[in-house]
Amino acid sequence: MDFEHADALNQAIRLLSLRHRARAASLLAPLGLHTGQEALLLQLDRTGPMIQAQLSEALGCEPPSVTLMTRKLEAGGHIRRTPAPSDKRASIVELTDSGKALADQVKQLWCALAEETVGGLPAETVAELPGILKTLTDNVDTRRPTTQAALARSSAVRSPSKAS
Amino acid sequence: MDFEHADALNQAIRLLSLRHRARAASLLAPLGLHTGQEALLLQLDRTGPMIQAQLSEALGCEPPSVTLMTRKLEAGGHIRRTPAPSDKRASIVELTDSGKALADQVKQLWCALAEETVGGLPAETVAELPGILKTLTDNVDTRRPTTQAALARSSAVRSPSKAS
DNA sequence: ACACATTGGTTATGCACATAACTATTATGC
DNA sequence: GCATAATAGTTATGTGCATAACCAATGTGT
Structure with missing residues (x-):
């Protein structure tokens, strides 16, 4: 593949990343969320309670990122972290009622964003x-x-x- | 659009962003570059010297981001910033010889990455x-x-x- | 039983990105 | 001329992401 085409592709992916993220940010801001946090909420909504290692795998980001994101979402009252009884290292992450309500709102936004995206x-x-x-x-x-x-x-x- | 499809799309875009960026990072690291910096080098390579406002527009990121990136690339000796004679506010950014050589290496990587991506x-x-x-x-x-x-x-x- | 690797999670640090607030210059009103 | 708006750039700060180093708990070998 020549550089012209390769560059067009790589640049297109890079710009899509930036713009889609920016657009998501502007939609999530009114809910008090930052991009990335919505993925965590939706994941918990899909699969129920998970430990952070599973979240890290599911979200495709590293454990330290999960640590910080869960901490902020917990501070916001959207999730709850309880120590796992079977494994004292792990902590179980689950949605609070507030988090569930927020997840529902995110779902609405997500549909709108997808439609806007493929317009x-x-x-x-x-x-x-x-x-x-x-x-x-x-x-x-x-x-x-x-x-x-x-x-x-x-x-x-x-x-x-x-x-x- | 129902949530299933919307979520599949948004999540696909999110994950592509993360993984493509991560892959680019692993390829650029040996050159001493971070993702985003390669875009700046390639842009200067494409169009020649530009002022930062033009770079901000071309790269699709905000002026403060350009300030920090140019500062680091300048510290690395890859670009040079000279005050514009016609406008004392603006500073002209251009590739150094080192930067040109680096841009050529990035081009190689970029072709390989694009081929890998669409495999x-x-x-x-x-x-x-x-x-x-x-x-x-x-x-x-x-x-x-x-x-x-x-x-x-x-x-x-x-x-x-x-x-x- | 005990040394040792593995796993779950955190802390520290660095980068690209963002917005907000600021300075310095240029352009434009009157 | 001079006040005001617009523009170029920086600084401060906050977020998601990463890696590296570290701690605590769990597994596994012999």
């Missing part, structure tokens, strides 16, 4: 977009085991003619 | 990816005038005009 794109493209983005993510993911495994068990990607 | 995707998808990502970006861009332009060229992949 003007054909439905067909919108449908395959999450799968494409996931492929890109797995391709550059240094946290997960290998890229091949991800492709193999990914139901959203429909191009199995790849086995280099 | 396993059909060429057709790869071709229209930059255009799609740009549309997404424009849709959520709060810096630029409006999102009307994005709607107009909904299916357009190539964007010859810089839309400045």
Whole structure:
């Protein structure tokens, strides 16, 4: 791939990151949330109580980041951290009632943001977009085991003619 | 759009941002660069000397960010800042020889990263990816005038005009 | 039983990003 | 001319993210 195309792609990803994050920030600010915190709330809403190590894995960020984010959300009264009875090292993180209510509000915003984001794109493209983005993510993911495994068990990607 | 799809999309964008940035960081680290700095070097390489306000616009980040990044790159000897003769407020930023050499190395990495990123995707998808990502970006861009332009060229992949 | 690696979590520190408040210069009103 | 707005840049501060170093609890070998 020549530099022109490579640059166009890398720059497009970089700018999308910046702008999508900025837009999310402006939507979340009225709720008193910063970007990243919404992901934690939504994760707990999806799966119920988790320990921080699981959150770190699910959110795709490192344990120290989870420590700080949970601390702030706890200070805001949106989550609760209780020591795990079976493992004294771990602390169980769960949503408070306030956190659940907040998560519901975030869900609303999230739908609006998604619609705004894909505005003007054909439905067909919108449908395959999450799968494409996931492929890109797995391709550059240094946290997960290998890229091949991800492709193999990914139901959203429909191009199995790849086995280099 | 229901929450399931919205969440899949927003989360995909969030994770792509994190992983692509992390991968870029691991590639740039050997050069002594942090992510974001490479964008500044490439921009100067593309367009020649610029003042910081222009860099801020081109990079899509705010003036204070440019101040800090230029300061660090200047400390590293990769760029030079000279006061503009015509406007005593502005300072002209340009690549040093060291910076030019570094930009060339970044270009190599950038090609490798782009290829790695789109691995396993059909060429057709790869071709229209930059255009799609740009549309997404424009849709959520709060810096630029409006999102009307994005709607107009909904299916357009190539964007010859810089839309400045 | 006990040394040792592994795991869960925190603290310290650094970077890119943001906004808000500020200075210094330039442009524009009258 | 001179007051005022607009612009270029910096400083202060706060956030999410990262890595490195560290502590405490749990597992595992022999």
